Amino acid sequence: YEIRNIGFEYNLRKILPELEAIKAEDFFVEKFGRSKDYTVMLAKDLEELKEKIQKIKSSETFGKVESIMIFYPEDINKKLDYVKEVDKIVSDIYPRTIPTDGIFKTTYIKSSFEKMQDVAEAMIQLAVLSGTFEGEDEARKLKEDIQKLVEELDKIGDKIDISSLQKINADVAIEFLNDLKKAAKSRGFDVKDLPEDIKKQFIGTDNSFIIFAYPKRPVWEDEIFMKKNLEEAQKIDKDSFGVSALFISVTDRAKKDMGRALILAFILTTIIVYIGFRKPILVIFVLTPVITAVLFAASFSSLLGIKLHYINMGTFAIIVGVSIDYGIHITHRLIHEKDIKRAISGIGNAILVAGLTTVAGFGSLLLANFPGLRHFGLMIATGILIAMITAVFILPSIFSIFKDKISKYITPS
Numbered sequence: 001y002e003i004r005n006i007g008f009e010y011n012l013r014k015i016l017p018e019l020e021a022i023k024a025e026d027f028f029v030e031k032f033g034r035s036k037d038y039t040v041m042l043a044k045d046l047e048e049l050k051e052k053i054q055k056i057k058s059s060e061t062f063g064k065v066e067s068i069m070i071f072y073p074e075d076i077n078k079k080l081d082y083v084k085e086v087d088k089i090v091s092d093i094y095p096r097t098i099p100t101d102g103i104f105k106t107t108y109i110k111s112s113f114e115k116m117q118d119v120a121e122a123m124i125q126l127a128v129l130s131g132t133f134e135g136e137d138e139a140r141k142l143k144e145d146i147q148k149l150v151e152e153l154d155k156i157g158d159k160i161d162i163s164s165l166q167k168i169n170a171d172v173a174i175e176f177l178n179d180l181k182k183a184a185k186s187r188g189f190d191v192k193d194l195p196e197d198i199k200k201q202f203i204g205t206d207n208s209f210i211i212f213a214y215p216k217r218p219v220w221e222d223e224i225f226m227k228k229n230l231e232e233a234q235k236i237d238k239d240s241f242g243v244s245a246l247f248i249s250v251t252d253r254a255k256k257d258m259g260r261a262l263i264l265a266f267i268l269t270t271i272i273v274y275i276g277f278r279k280p281i282l283v284i285f286v287l288t289p290v291i292t293a294v295l296f297a298a299s300f301s302s303l304l305g306i307k308l309h310y311i312n313m314g315t316f317a318i319i320v321g322v323s324i325d326y327g328i329h330i331t332h333r334l335i336h337e338k339d340i341k342r343a344i345s346g347i348g349n350a351i352l353v354a355g356l357t358t359v360a361g362f363g364s365l366l367l368a369n370f371p372g373l374r375h376f377g378l379m380i381a382t383g384i385l386i387a388m389i390t391a392v393f394i395l396p397s398i399f400s401i402f403k404d405k406i407s408k409y410i411t412p413s
Contacts, residue, residue: 008255009307010223010247015372025218035063035218039233039242041211042204046191049209055236056213061229063216068202068209071194091181110153117146123180138179219244258313265320266290273328282335285399286327289390293323297383306379311372315379322358322380323387326351330391334399348392355388 009015013022028036039062043049049067056065120143127136191199202210213233219226220243230244266287273286294316306312329347337343362384365377 007302007307008223008251009309010226010251011221013221015309015311015375016370018369029217035215037215037219037243039213039215039229039240039244041213041233041237041240043209043211046209049211052211052236056211059232059236061215061219061225061232062213064214066212066214068191068194068198071198072191087181105159106153106156107158110150113146113150113153117143117150119176119180120146123176127179142176213240213242215244220247254310254313255308258308258316261314261317262294262320265317269320269324273324276328277331282331285331285334285395286324288395288398289327289387290320290323292390292394293319293383293387296386297379300382301375301379304378306375309372309375311370312376312379315376315383318380319383319387322384323391326355326387326391327395330395331399334396340396340400340403344392344396351388351392355384359385359388 012019016022025036041052041056043052049069053065053067053069056062120139123139124136124143127139191203204210213236215225215229217225219229226244226247230242230248233240233242233244269290270283270287273283274280277283277286297315297319301307329351330344333343333347334340337346359381362377363381365373366381368374368377
């Protein structure tokens, strides 16, 4: 039962918890509410792009999505009606002579600048709608400069003489008004109006659009979540590709290779043992410690909650290769020695010493900082220990019970 539940560990946090990459992943999730393990999708036009983005946003496993739509307002056509209204208002506004002297209350000046900030914000939105990105940059800079002035005004007294600023303000106001009129003449803008550096990031050479869909949390933390994420991605775009697909593909291949390696190890070992002993029943005796070791190591690991992962998945093949020696030595000694006790006293101590040194070597990995290495050492040490005990204590007992039936294979010394 425990062997069936051994499973595969996808969560890297349980294998290499101190890895810097995992800490970086946690930082992204905490600060930005998304994992960096994005999935890539393509859309042939804007309509398909909008459709796929909507499906991504309504999915269970995806959180945020990035595409060129970040820079292309979805409701741009609706906003153009408001821009036309602004155009009607500002088209008939012309600058007049502004007084070059005057002392005003600081609170009055401050409130005036704060209103200018609101105008600058409106200018930013108009510039985006019209595709006038230079005007957008200027408006943003103006808003920042005004904020600095407002902060400085808090340090001044109740009144302020702005005579020297009036002329400068007049020139700035005229320039600002001209930019506002230009933005208000907006015809809207298309994707082709976006800056080249933005288009290069999201538009391919065939004019297709790229989409980056980010899962709500690291996909490798949970096998069910990972497979659900892959399923949703393929429903949205059958040609999508991302970390979920890569992780599952690599893991499936690794698990298949692990199974093949274990089977191949057993087959080759069995063939070599058969060549050496020539009798099927003796081959079974030789393989008994190996089979017992593999089954016990798998069951014991599952009982402790240790799953197979990228670090320990080769342990069973190693157990087969190392523990086969014990079965060979003890069986060879038993079939050439009449007295089982004498046979065990001769070879048993040697097997115990050799086995314990091997167990100690792999057992030292239990002191490793990484859980993955500890799992690796524990599984191999457990398997070898069981193989050694089986070979020295259990195998001779079985041999003694069935001694009469296999006596024809025993050669007197």
